[in-house]
Amino acid sequence: QTQTVHIAKPEKGKSLTDFQSVYNAIATKMKSESDYDDGTGYGPVLVRLSWHSSATYNIHDNSGGSYGGTFRFKKEASDPLSKGLENATKFLDPIHEEFPWISHGDLYTICGVTAIQELGGPKIPWRQGRVDTGPETVPAQGRLPVPEGDATYVRKYYERFGFDDQEVVALLGAHILGKTHLKNSGYDGPWDDDTNIFTNEFFGNLLERDWTLEKNDSGRMQYNAKGGIMMLPTDYALVQDPKYLKYVQKYAKDQDAFFSDFRDIYVKLLESGIDFDESIEPFVLKTLKEQSE
Ligand code: ZEM
Incomplete structure (x- = not known):
């Protein structure tokens, strides 16, 4: 069986500060659009996007997962089980315009980290280096779970x-x-x-x-x-x-x-199938609140 290889390549010349800027832009937009979904705000739907962009992973051939940012393609996003996530990708469009250097895989994972931290969850060490791959790498539909199961x-x-x-x-x-x-x-x-x-x-x-x-x-x-x-x-x-x-x-x-266990498994989910070189350090991004203290 052929194994897909996903080697992390950091965004060129970008450091912790640049990713903190992306985090802050997402967190600030979450705050200013807190009316969304009858006052729930965008946090939950951003977490769900980070999950669905990673949920295509298959450990047996290392295909799918968050690496290629393939949720940006209609073929993946139009899965009936992903209905509602267009709200998350639309929310992120202007963020990507402001930070065009970030890969979609990094954006679709850092948004979940941002939301969890801003909503009072654990700090999530996050690593950069996902690289956009082409439409031919979109996994066939059928990899998302159905809610009816036991x-x-x-x-x-x-x-x-x-x-x-x-x-x-x-x-x-x-x-x-x-x-x-x-x-x-x-x-x-x-x-x-x-x-x-x-x-x-x-x-x-x-x-x-x-x-x-x-x-x-x-x-x-x-x-x-x-x-x-x-x-x-x-x-x-x-x-x-x-x-x-x-x-x-x-x-x-x-x-x-x-x-602590959620942090570990969420990191494992977002990094499934990706080889990170030791030189790519995990970033622990600061919440807006921590930065204002
Ligand atoms: Zn969910 N999820 N999920 N999920 N999910 C929904 C909403 C949200 C399943 C599922 O069928 C559904 C994980 C695992 C699984 C979130 C995060 C994570 C909804 C409702 C369904 C039906 C969608 C709607 O109607 O808008 C199933 C079957 C799962 C595995 C067995 C994992 C893992 C998650 C994150 C780590 C979140 C945050 C939402 C709420 C989205 C929102 O818009 O409020």
Whole structure:
């Protein structure tokens, strides 16, 4: 089987300061457009974009992943499972115009790092060096997960990335951010009362709320709890499977453990399939708040 090789090449002549400028431009635009999606703001949809641009990865042939920035091509972005992400790419268009030197892969990953940090999540060490590849490198559709699956489906799905049970549970904690939209996915509602604060509450909600499986207005089955919050079947799978449940309980009790494990698996996701030379240092970018202190 042929293996795709993705060697990181840093943006020429750019240093930490330049990437901090990109971070600041994204964070500032997030703040000034905080009305988006009924006051949720753009943070969650930017995190989802970083996930979908990386979610095409296949460990068996090293194809897909965030390296080539191929989400910029219609062939990839038009996947019905990515509906709604045009809001994220449109948000980023003027950022790319301001910083035309940044590759799309770097932009589609640094935006997720920016959003998580600005919304109160862990600091994410991020590395530059993704290089735009051509339309011929867009993976065939069918690599994104469907929300209808059970624990067996979720475990099998993440084998393609080489992620274990603990990593999968930590990563899915990102579903504390944002919401599902009938017009995009056919699911309906947020995962928490706060849609734009990164905490370990996804796990607390899974364990503590009274969940009822109900049919929503597009005929899809989802878990609902009082106060209008919801879980996808793939989210609820994490409490149905004893091996997953163990980590749900751990992260519900221990936000520091969640933050640290989430950081590690999110970095692994964004860097899947990329060879970084030792000379490419991870950047820990500062939040707007840290810079104003
Ligand atoms: Zn999500 N996700 N996701 N996800 N996701 C949605 C929204 C968001 C799955 C999924 O089907 C859906 C990860 C994994 C998985 C985010 C981040 C991450 C929605 C709703 C669906 C249906 C879309 C809509 O209607 O607008 C499935 C099946 C997953 C794996 C099994 C991982 C991993 C993520 C990040 C690390 C985020 C932040 C959102 C909210 C987007 C928004 O617009 O509010």
